[in-house]
Amino acid sequence: MPAIHVRLGALSAALAILAATSSGASAQKKYDTGASDTEIKIGNIMPYSGPASAYGVIGKTEEAYFRKINAEGGINGRKITFISYDDAYSPPKTVEQARKLVESDEVLIVFNPLGTPPNSAIQKYMNQKKVPQLFVATGATKWNDPKEFPWTMGWQPNYQSESTIYAKYILKNKPDAKIAVLYQNDDYGKDYLKGFKDGLGAKAASMILMEESYEVSEPTIDSHIVKLRSTGADVFFNITTPKFAAQAIKKNMEIGWRPLHFLNNVSSSIGSVIKPAGFENAQDIISSNYLKDPTDKQWEKDAGMMAWNQFLDKYYPEANRADLSVMYAYTVAQGLEHVLKACGDDLTRANIMRQAASLKELELGGLLPGVKVNTSDTDFAPISQLQLMKFKGEGWERFGEILSGDVGG
Structure with missing residues (x-):
């Protein structure tokens, strides 16, 4: 009997040493340049x-x-x-x-x-x-x-999945749409455009009447809006950053062009886009979001x-x-x-x-x-879900279910 005690004691002592060394090892701090204890x-x-x-x-x-x-x-x-x-x-x-x-x-x-x-x-x-x-x-x-x-x-x-969602909405709700697209002439604009065309599939060629690009160095996009309007399009996909998004919304109203307007969510901010463009000019614009809108009661x-x-x-x-x-x-x-x-x-x-x-x-x-x-x-895409929303009064109203960004092409 005592021999068993001795063995158990030795074993528990060995386990204690093992625990101490392993916790010591795991407690070692590891740093790369830019990190320290403080x-x-x-x-x-x-x-x-x-x-x-x-x-x-x-x-x-x-x-x-x-x-x-x-x-x-x-x-x-x-x-x-x-x-x-x-x-x-x-x-x-x-x-x-x-x-x-x-x-x-x-x-x-x-x-x-x-x-x-x-x-x-x-x-x-x-x-x-x-x-x-x-x-x-x-x-x-x-x-x-x-x-x-x-x-x-x-x-x-990602931009492609967002614009695919808009494309699918158009196919379902406005299958005979005549579409005009304004996009920033860089990777960001082209990425949105690709997703949009993928979403429209075989119909993209017949539905999109004009793809108009602008340079980020241009002071205003007014001339592009006038050109797009001349196509007779009844759907407008607005792929722009905030400054240009506000200009587009304003100009549409100025020239009396009232297409079904889709606005990419990077420019859906009420504070930096909609308010400067004028609430009355932004009615019924469709966008999407994954964040809570602070202005929403x-x-x-x-x-x-x-x-x-x-x-x-x-x-x-x-x-x-x-x-x-x-x-x-x-x-x-x-x-x-x-x-x-x-x-x-x-x-x-x-x-x-x-x-x-x-x-x-x-x-x-x-x-x-x-x-x-x-x-x-x-999978290095942390967030891939969105909900569509429409601008009403002075705020966005969300509608439909949460849509997954991997809706495919």
Whole structure:
């Protein structure tokens, strides 16, 4: 009998030693450049000036959110240093700023840099350097390519799936539509156009009367609108960024062109697009969303919206709460917070991408009910659901069910 006791004692002692050594091993902290016991350095690139400067509010909201995190003790005890540079939506400038962030500032990641052409310009560089280009602020389909670009990941629903949803709506509700398309002449505009044509399928050639492109450097798109109207189209697909979207809505009304108007969701903000264009000019426009619209009364008592308002009251009181970009920024910053928390003490760039590729049914306060964040090592498209909405009075009214972005071509 005593011999058994001795053996058990030895075994438990061995197990205790094993537990101590294994917990010691797992407690080892791992860092890459830009992370330490006290700090996580995050880089960001935004168009604070130039033709897409309406989006600059995204960087300002993120800066405020990281201040909130720091005030509450940081992430696993580490404070965030957020370094955000202006690229004026100019790809050569984006390259310059990305190099500065990676090579001079030595950031751990570049988070939520904005725009399709700017991100396209730095994608190869970020992947060569193996620095996460995480949750890019553009819905281009190409960010979901983990095989070729394992260090780049999108965030919002991709443009092709969004425009496929509009195309399917048109086929179902206006099968004899005569369509005019205005699009920005870059990867962003072409991506939307491709999804739209894929969605219309064989009918695209006969239904689309004109595809008119504009350059982001043009001061106004008025002449393009006049040209599109001359086709006699009764459906208008407006693939533009905020400044040009507001111009298009206004010009349509000025020249008395009232087609069924589809507006891409990157320009559905009431604050930066609809209000400047005039509420009366925007009636019945159809768009889509995956975020709660802060101007929508139905969310007044919603827990997620109340938390958003409390955050703004304290950290960004001057924010325009009607600007959907503020809600977008808040939500993507929460997504990053979730990923960084999940990293624990392994703040390596590889582990950040691992955690970002392991999001399962994540619900965030700013997302519409039923819209969840999901990723895997073969799927770098975190959000792929949308709901259609129509502009009525001074706000958007959602209709129909939550549609999956992978509705196919």
